[in-house]
Amino acid sequence: MEWDRLLCEVRIRDLYERPVVIDRPPEYRSQFERDYDRAVFSTPVRRLQDKAQVFPLEPHDAVRTRLTHSLEVSTVARDVARQAGRWLANERYLTRPEQAHQIETIAATCGLIHDLGNPPFGHAGEQAIAGWCAELFEQEPERVEGWTEQMKNDFLRFEGNAQTIRLVSKLQVLADDYGLNFTCGTLSAACKYTAASHAVVKKGTGPHHASKPGYFASEAELVQRVRERTGTGEARNPITYLVEACDDMVYSTVDLEDGVKKGVVDWQTVVKELMGAAREHVEPCLVWADNYISRAAPPLRGLAYGEAMAQAFRTAVIARVVPSVIEEFQKNYRAIMEGAYPGELVRGCAAAPLVAACKQFAACSVYCAHQTLQLELMGRRVIHDLMDLFWEAASTCDGSSGTKAFAGKAYALLSANYRSVFEKALEQKDTTAGYHRLQLVTDYVCGMTDTFACTLHRRLTNG
Numbered sequence: 001m002e003w004d005r006l007l008c009e010v011r012i013r014d015l016y017e018r019p020v021v022i023d024r025p026p027e028y029r030s031q032f033e034r035d036y037d038r039a040v041f042s043t044p045v046r047r048l049q050d051k052a053q054v055f056p057l058e059p060h061d062a063v064r065t066r067l068t069h070s071l072e073v074s075t076v077a078r079d080v081a082r083q084a085g086r087w088l089a090n091e092r093y094l095t096r097p098e099q100a101h102q103i104e105t106i107a108a109t110c111g112l113i114h115d116l117g118n119p120p121f122g123h124a125g126e127q128a129i130a131g132w133c134a135e136l137f138e139q140e141p142e143r144v145e146g147w148t149e150q151m152k153n154d155f156l157r158f159e160g161n162a163q164t165i166r167l168v169s170k171l172q173v174l175a176d177d178y179g180l181n182f183t184c185g186t187l188s189a190a191c192k193y194t195a196a197s198h199a200v201v202k203k204g205t206g207p208h209h210a211s212k213p214g215y216f217a218s219e220a221e222l223v224q225r226v227r228e229r230t231g232t233g234e235a236r237n238p239i240t241y242l243v244e245a246c247d248d249m250v251y252s253t254v255d256l257e258d259g260v261k262k263g264v265v266d267w268q269t270v271v272k273e274l275m276g277a278a279r280e281h282v283e284p285c286l287v288w289a290d291n292y293i294s295r296a297a298p299p300l301r302g303l304a305y306g307e308a309m310a311q312a313f314r315t316a317v318i319a320r321v322v323p324s325v326i327e328e329f330q331k332n333y334r335a336i337m338e339g340a341y342p343g344e345l346v347r348g349c350a351a352a353p354l355v356a357a358c359k360q361f362a363a364c365s366v367y368c369a370h371q372t373l374q375l376e377l378m379g380r381r382v383i384h385d386l387m388d389l390f391w392e393a394a395s396t397c398d399g400s401s402g403t404k405a406f407a408g409k410a411y412a413l414l415s416a417n418y419r420s421v422f423e424k425a426l427e428q429k430d431t432t433a434g435y436h437r438l439q440l441v442t443d444y445v446c447g448m449t450d451t452f453a454c455t456l457h458r459r460l461t462n463g
Helices: 012-016 031-040 043-050 066-090 099-113 122-139 149-156 160-171 184-190 217-230 238-262 267-293 302-331 333-337 352-365 370-394 406-413 416-426 433-446 450-461
Strands: 213-215
Touching (some): 012 217, 031 099, 043 099, 043 450, 066 099, 066 302, 099 184, 122 149, 122 370, 149 217, 160 213, 160 217, 160 433, 238 267, 238 333, 238 352, 267 352, 416 433
């Protein structure tokens, strides 16, 4: 791979249509800065403020939502990519001075949008959608006759990362059919996983970036065109490694912080478990955090001390992991650019045990908290009921029917943007009509916030 091709400024629309020259005021932003600004002002980003990071329907304002999490990842990704860009420039891997800034801008955009495709209730929502689709295929196998293996697995292995690519390239309709119409450089880096849904490998048996679906069949042609323009082939974009590492180091620490803030876990238990798992790496962070908050006057005690320590510990961990990730990127740069680096920067770096300890504790003590599990189970019921209702509409309607019948009434409730994309897809008049019908339902459900899903469910079911 070469940076001159990776930093491709061609927009998605121009891959399909002849570029149109529009008379506009002087533009002082780069194409990649325009991508970032489009993301910031987009509706899907705003919806993240009411989507769960860990705790669905959280009333505590200080606990993170997907929006605050995404802003944090974007900030760290910009900083890490800035350091990486400086190194690339110093080593003369870049051919133009502005390329270092372009890399950090793309990283910031990808950090901001990396969770856009997540349905309500986070990963539990993904599982709910996949489970509902599995039941449909089992009960009505004729529905998938003529479908390719990827089409089937797009739903059986439903993945928010693939939905993100669909959302930014097609569903967020502005003036045409190309979503936010990102540059190829930005969209390439946003592709966190590289495999189609039917070609994923079991974790640990192949490259990490092929362990989850990266795109749906509906976007396969676009992904292929972007790969050709940027020169990645089936390999992962180098910037993607940096953004993924930032996501890992952020969520592994802030989820602990939020768990302490909510009282799901107490700080003493966090310290005990983390020290037992990776003392050599955890202890310096705890010492730094304790020294930092010891300046408070009067001295902090009890819950206030625990919350302050959790915040300071997060700062210390990220400060310790960032240089380690940069070092891992530099050490494996050649392999990354050749598409031969199969792992993750965080897992391969010297600070890996620190991040792993945080993730393990969160998995055992935060994500499985009773209040979280109860809300996730409720979310599963909400999503299944909504899928039932809107599938009845999408499975029969095509936009030409009125609202006299029940299915027509439900169809009219679907987002106009999504209906428009769906109706254009139906114009292909091929065996994929059923695929597009089901995708209309998943598009609509994924676009919901947690609160909207619950409110709509209550209104439609009299719950």
